[in-house]
Amino acid sequence: RATPRTAPEHTRPEGRYASSAQAAADFGDARAGVLDFARTTAADLRALIVPHPALGELDGVQWLLFVAYHTDRHAAQLAELGR
Template sequence: MKKLFLLLSLATLAMPASPQALTKEERERGMSELHATRKLFLDSVAGLSEAQWNFKPAPEVWSVAECAEHIALSEDRLYELVTQKLMKAPAEPEKKAEVKGKDELILEKTTDRSQKFQAPEMLRPTHQWPSKDDLIAHFKESRDRTIAYVESTQDDLREHFAPHPAFKLLDGYQWVLLISAHSHRHTLQIEEVKANPNFPK
């Protein structure tokens, strides 16, 4: 009997560790951020006229419509990065130490509008949605999909990684936080456009 117990114990130790799903706190934090920034964006574009939607403060400055399109494009691309690329790559738990402490950094630094960046070509607005309502409907659908994923996923997001141009290595959960923080950043940009003295009344 003792020998059987010893063999079972050794077999258990030899088994690979099972994937670690998000903690309750991580899941709630992710969903809270996604819900909050969803509302901020939708409130910022609610009730705008066509003139307000398309107003450009300067030729090189994005309109509300262009900011909104960038948000929608990025939502889709980042969701795909997390669910299709990161989670299909091998887990790398040995990299956890490299990303420790970056959760708060992402939420703080991404919304710092004093730092300017050039959007990659694939995320630049090209007016691909025929109307404001179509774009907003697409954003709602995409964001709700992201929220549903965070609410239910059992993926080990903390053990899959990809590099970011500014933050360097991030884990899957941090990329989810970035989805939220990125839309917040460009919602602030929308508010800057609306605060322009020439913004249509």
């Protein structure tokens, strides 16, 4: 996490959650959906190309790897806030 990034406004969670418990529950639901998709999809993930605003075009495999990395990044941020 050496390079700070500023998230686009539409992706920021400010004002979306009444509590951290609600945010954690929504995160858990989203994570479960990603894991279910990764386990069950029959799609050719290498052929599924979707643009990322900062990284350019990523295929489905790259997106799944990015989601894992991005989750770790946010977990580290939350750990820092908890210190």
